């Protein structure tokens with residue numbers, strides 16, 4: 001995945017400002033930054049939900065503007081907001097997605113069973129999703145986004161609102177599945193532990209700009225011998241002017257946390 005000068009403006013606001021980024025095949029790459037830094041806007045341009053104001057990007061070899069259909073076929077996306085239907089069972093949710101992704105009919109049962117097994121949800125396959133815990137919902141959403149075996153998986157704050165045990169389970173299962181499938185993963189997170197545990201490399205964004213890029217070890221070493229990623233975040237990415245984020249950002253974060261219980 002390559003972005004060159006990728007820019008998105010909303011009126012006078014430049015949400016993403018000439019972003020140059022290269023994510024290697026099968027890499028786990030983290031986008032970090034304060035509320036409103038431009039992480040979700042970057043993802044939305046890469047997955048073709050939002051046209052760039054300027055610049056270009058290629059995902060899985062396809063141009064996000066000229067070859068949007070190719071990009072869409074090659075990616076999976078786990079958004080911040082709920083992407084499963086609570087009034088259906090886990091199996092039924094995956095079944096709907098298997099049709100949307102045009103998985104051949106004779107492969108569907110096996111593919112769904114494999115996806116549930118990979119996320120340790122076999123015993124809950126025929127349970128209504130509204131009865132699931134937040135962690136189970138998240139694991140189902142990842143199974144759903146991986147059902148068609150995408151080349152690149154995008155996850156927007158994969159464990160926001162989950163308790164520490166549920167978070168660890170999501171990390172473990174997600175890591176297992178993407179390693180097994182050879183998937184490239186691009187995730188956004190506010191959770192520095194998540195970035196350290198999962199990511200091969202991270203990029204820090206501040207007010208739409210890329211301000212630091214490297215492996216967690218490289219970035220922490222650049223700060224000092226006892227530094228952690230949180231110190232790197234404070235040094236590079238924390239927005240001193242709007243440290244608590246805007247109303248819109250806080251409202252969205254609360255909604256996300258709330259719906260995951």
Ligand SMILES: Nc1ncnc2c1ncn2[C@@H]1O[C@H](COP(=O)(O)OP(=O)(O)OP(=O)(O)O)[C@@H](O)[C@H]1O
Pocket residue numbers: 010013015033034035036037038039040041042245246248249250253
């Ligand atoms: N559709 C929109 N219309 C106007 N402004 C927007 C829109 N979407 C995002 N923005 C603004 O663009 C900036 C970047 O937002 P974005 O959602 O990309 O940030 P983020 O880093 O993902 O934040 P968070 O961590 O809160 O999810 C913010 O100032 C936001 O208010």
